[in-house]
Amino acid sequence: QVTLRESGPALVKPTQTLTLTCTFSGFSLSTSGMCVSWIRQPPGKALEWLALIDWDDDKYYSTSLKTRLTISKDTSKNQVVLTMTNMDPVDTATYYCALYSSGWSTFDYWGQGTLVTVSS
Amino acid sequence: QSALTQPPSASGSPGQSVTISCTGTSSDVGGYNYVSWYQQHPGKAPKLMIYEVSKRPSGVPDRFSGSKSGNTASLTVSGLQAEDEADYYCSSYAGSNRHVVFGGGTKLTVL
Numbered sequence: 001q002v003t004l005r006e007s008g009p010a011l012v013k014p015t016q017t018l019t020l021t022c023t024f025s026g027f028s029l030s031t032s033g034m035c036v037s038w039i040r041q042p043p044g045k046a047l048e049w050l051a052l053i054d055w056d057d058d059k060y061y062s063t064s065l066k067t068r069l070t071i072s073k074d075t076s077k078n079q080v081v082l083t084m085t086n087m088d089p090v091d092t093a094t095y096y097c098a099l100y101s102s103g104w105s106t107f108d109y110w111g112q113g114t115l116v117t118v119s120s
Numbered sequence: 121q122s123a124l125t126q127p128p129s130a131s132g133s134p135g136q137s138v139t140i141s142c143t144g145t146s147s148d149v150g151g152y153n154y155v156s157w158y159q160q161h162p163g164k165a166p167k168l169m170i171y172e173v174s175k176r177p178s179g180v181p182d183r184f185s186g187s188k189s190g191n192t193a194s195l196t197v198s199g200l201q202a203e204d205e206a207d208y209y210c211s212s213y214a215g216s217n218r219h220v221v222f223g224g225g226t227k228l229t230v231l
Contacts, residue, residue, distance in 0.1 A: 037220070046122050047158075047166065047209050049220040060219045096165060105154035105213035105220070106171040113165055 002026035004097050004111035011117050012087050022080040022097030029075050035100040036080040040093040089118045123221035131229040132200045140226045142193040142210030148221050150191035154213035157195045161206045205230045
């Protein structure tokens, strides 16, 4: 059974760096084809893809946010970490991590999401 | 502004069929058979409903079907039920540079 769970601060101040952790079970990020991705959704708005890391430690970032994002993995802990620098109120959103299968390019399973508010 | 264009809303009565479109370009929807559809109920995480344009994961009712023509993909929900009322998002693989793009979402209302 695949599960993913996001954790991190609910509130960050403008200009601070956000660090989110995705802890997963039910699959191994060392298995070929397996990837973990981050997606966000501002309140009342659409989904936005942020970043992805694959089994081979290759990393991919949203073109518009790549200068602010870093994704990494700890395979032994079954965790993927996303950092986003220079947070702004427009970054207020629910942040999801998801299992992405590269074979058919789809997000098979999602975490429940964590709401991050950026405010002073 | 989302990379893929979806109508903001769609509606139908119970038992009817409704189709939601998702329009991209030859660099995403039109270039790959990797279109997915997700259902999202209020306050919940998205759930995969269709992948690779027309395939259904185990457990998704066959009332949900997908197709693609050129740069436009479509999701059809047949035999509408009250529980189908939700937001629906399409996504597409967009090559090694952009990787994944989403649509702006469509709110489906069951009248």
